[in-house]
Amino acid sequence: MFSYLNNKKAIAKIRITQDGSLKILKETLRIGDSLGNSSIGFTSRFYLAEYYLSVGDTLRAKEYCENGKRIAITKKNFEGELKTMELLAKIDPKNSAFYNERFISLNDSLQNVERATRNKFARIEFETDEITTQKNLAEAEKEKISAQRWMILGFSLFFLAVFIFLYISHRQRSKNKELQYLQQQQKANEEIYRLMLDQQQKIEEGKQIEKRRISKELHDGVMGKLSSIRMNLFVLGKNPDSETLIRCMEHVDEIQNIEKEIRKISHDLNQNLFADASDFMLMVTNLVDNIREHSAIHFKIIADEKIDWNRINSSVKMQVYRILQEALQNIEKYANATTVVISMLEKEDHLSVTITDDGIGFDPRSGKSGIGHKNMHERAAEINGKCIISSAIGKGTAINLIIPT
CATH class of the missing domain: 1.25.40 (Serine Threonine Protein Phosphatase 5, Tetratricopeptide repeat)
Known part of the structure; x- marks a missing residue:
């Protein structure tokens, strides 16, 4: 069925x-x-x-x-x-004549067989009717005698059978309804339990995603800036003259900007952090200038003039800035580099951002990549990009960020 x-x-x-x-x-x-x-x-x-x-x-x-x-x-x-x-x-229209001929032949054969069968049964029925008529005449008298008795017995059995049938049908319907109700209740309970598990899993996933996001923002943004300010203010201990004090006051003002950034993180860091940034290249230049003040590293910035940073989504600019910030912070701490080149070029279907240094490098096969490298890869993935880090001991490091446009 x-x-x-x-x-x-x-x-x-x-x-x-x-x-x-x-x-x-x-x-x-x-x-x-x-x-x-x-x-x-x-x-x-x-x-x-x-x-x-x-x-x-x-x-x-x-x-x-x-x-x-x-x-x-x-x-x-x-x-x-x-x-x-x-x-x-x-x-198969080409052979339709063959199939139609076979169809007509078979159909005619079936009709002939059916006609012969009907005639045969009609003859048997006629002969049977004659025999039945004679038999009925012989038994008519006998049936008249017992007709009333069998009629009473037949009606009694009929009503008894109807009553039993209705009773059994009613009981069976009641059992079926009860069984259906229990099955529906069990399905409803299973569905409620499944929805509760799904909801709990989504809540836990949301918590983990939010924890990782805040961790990356604190590590790449706030910690990077605080580290830069700390190193800039460190010159006070070596040269506490008035000119140095005036320059350091600018870094004190930067602490207020960090407070503002922390407040933005608590609300919606991904969307709002770079919403007010009108000149992305100015932000990159300021980031490099902050390092120049306390470091002897020579920086060179190569920026493609065709890049319209106002057209690029703020979330993309935020992730690019964070990756630059993390890369420069690692170079300053660990690379012992004298020259750093930052290149930003627009290709046919992607934006290429490259940071290269002439430092001591490291062995990528050692597997000792820190949270900074992990964050750079994750940030690139969030904007559908790729972060490729290549290095060798004694040959410096190159970080290439490829972002589809």
């Missing part, structure tokens, strides 16, 4: 939209073949032939129709054989 309904559902889809019908038909065919049910096998193949004919695949349509015809012939399903011959005439 399931296969029959599946076939009807699939053929309805074929005649309306065709969406999903092929999968249903093939599943029904598999079920029929696994059960060895020739009726399901024939019907599924016939409908598959109709489907492939409707989509223009005549080769597969003919293959399935021929298979269905062989099943119909084997099982002496003459009606099925007629249907396949009619469909084959549509699938």
Whole structure:
């Protein structure tokens, strides 16, 4: 019954939209073949032939129709054989005359057999009626005597049977309703439990994502700036003259900017941190100038004038700035470099940002990459970019950030 309904559902889809019908038909065919049910096998193949004919695949349509015809012939399903011959005439117009001739021949044969069978049964029925009439006349008198008694007994048994049937049906319906209610209740409980688990998992995932985001912002942004300010203020201990004090007061003002940045992190750092930045290159230059004040590193910035930073999304600029900040901080702490080159170029389909130094380098195969390198890779991934870090001991380090535009 399931296969029959599946076939009807699939053929309805074929005649309306065709969406999903092929999968249903093939599943029904598999079920029929696994059960060895020739009726399901024939019907599924016939409908598959109709489907492939409707989509223009005549080769597969003919293959399935021929298979269905062989099943119909084997099982002496003459009606099925007629249907396949009619469909084959549509699938293979070149040989339609052959199929139509076979259709007409088989149909005439079936009609002749049916006509002969009807005549035979009509003759048998006529002879049987004569015998029955004679028998009925002989038994009529006997039946009249016992008719009333059997009538009373028959009505009694009929009403008793009706009563028993109604009672059993009522009990069965009650049990079925109770069973359906329990099943529905169990499904509802399972669905509620699953939704609770999904919700809890989403909450935990959100917490972890937010923790990682805040960790990266504090490490790359706030800690980087505080480290820069600390090193700039360190000159007070060596040269506490008035000019140095005036210059250091600017870094005290920068602490207020850091406080503002921390407040922004607590609200929505990803969207708002760079929303007010009108000149991205000025921010990069200020970042480099802060390092120049307390370091002997020579910086060179190469920026493509074709880059329209106002057009680039603020989240992309934020991640680029953070990666630059982390890279320069690592160079200052660990590289012992004398020259750093920052290159920003716009290619056909991407933006390329490269930071190279002539420092001591490191061995990438050692696997001792810190949280800074991990954060750079994660930040690049968040803007659908790639961060490629290449280095060798004694040959400096190159960090290449590729961002699709």
